[in-house]
Amino acid sequence: MDTLRIGLVSVSDRASSGVYQDKGLPALEAWLASALTTPFQIETRLIPDEQSIIEQTLCELVDEMSCHLVLTTGGTGPARRDVTPDATLAVADREMPGFGEQMRQISLNFVPTAILSRQVGVIRKQALILNLPGQPKSIKETLEGLKDEDGAVKVPGIFASVPYCVQLLDGPYVETDPQVVASFRPKSARRETLS
Ligand SMILES: Nc1ncnc2c1ncn2[C@@H]1O[C@H](COP(=O)(O)OP(=O)(O)OP(=O)(O)O)[C@@H](O)[C@H]1O
Numbered sequence: 001m002d003t004l005r006i007g008l009v010s011v012s013d014r015a016s017s018g019v020y021q022d023k024g025l026p027a028l029e030a031w032l033a034s035a036l037t038t039p040f041q042i043e044t045r046l047i048p049d050e051q052s053i054i055e056q057t058l059c060e061l062v063d064e065m066s067c068h069l070v071l072t073t074g075g076t077g078p079a080r081r082d083v084t085p086d087a088t089l090a091v092a093d094r095e096m097p098g099f100g101e102q103m104r105q106i107s108l109n110f111v112p113t114a115i116l117s118r119q120v121g122v123i124r125k126q127a128l129i130l131n132l133p134g135q136p137k138s139i140k141e142t143l144e145g146l147k148d149e150d151g152a153v154k155v156p157g158i159f160a161s162v163p164y165c166v167q168l169l170d171g172p173y174v175e176t177d178p179q180v181v182a183s184f185r186p187k188s189a190r191r192e193t194l195s
């Protein structure tokens with residue numbers, strides 16, 4: 001069985017040039033380690049907000065490293081150098097508009113400026129590529145969603161739909177810790193796994 005391969009891309013002029021320490025990649029890695037119960041491998045990249053470099057990086061992770069999932073963080077806003085969604089769309093085979101729509105919905109529960117993110121979800125070949133905002137805390141917020149004080153889900157995070165999407169793209173069977181994020185797939189697509 002193929003191991004899940006995940007590409008993580010932090011897009012930040014200042015973190016990539018050493019003005020501040022990158023918190024995007026560690027936040028992504030920590031969240032995935034808490035959420036995934038199936039084994040996975042990670043490829044990380046820290047790059048500046050340059051459209052050609054973002055496009056090249058996404059293509060390398062999907063075409064050469066054979067990633068099933070690529071998560072980007074940063075560069076989704078309206079500023080001139082925020083070009084991550086543009087680069088993502090430029091290398092996309094198909095758009096998955098639900099991911100961007102749902103992430104903005106979720107984020108509105110955390111910040112009124114959520115609508116400023118132009119984040120998109122797309123498919124390139126076998127891979128699902130998702131843009132997350134640059135604020136490191138937005139990684140957990142959008143992937144995991146919003147819970148009340150008792151841990152009950154108020155707004156489901158987008159990662160709930162990622163395992164089934166990877167499965168539909170002929171990738172490995174991905175499972176998550178329901179305490180962090182409960183993945184959903186239709187009954188007909190569920191497999192009994194030994195744990
Ligand atoms: N990789 C990162 N590591 C730590 N903090 C970050 C990172 N990316 C963004 N941030 C924080 O989130 C804020 C909003 O992110 P945004 O992507 O808009 O960055 P920015 O202002 O365009 O600057 P840069 O691209 O140089 O990080 C930043 O001002 C910074 O405080």
Ligand SMILES: Nc1nc2c(c(=O)[nH]1)N[C@H]1C(S)=C(S)[C@@H](COP(=O)(O)O)O[C@H]1N2
Pocket residue numbers: 073074075076077078082106107110111113114115116117118132133134135137138139141142
């Ligand atoms: N969940 C979440 N979404 C968020 C934010 C956040 O802090 N949390 N910040 C917003 C802000 S202030 C901006 S400008 C946009 C774009 O951010 P980016 O350019 O860092 O990608 O994401 C928005 N979405």
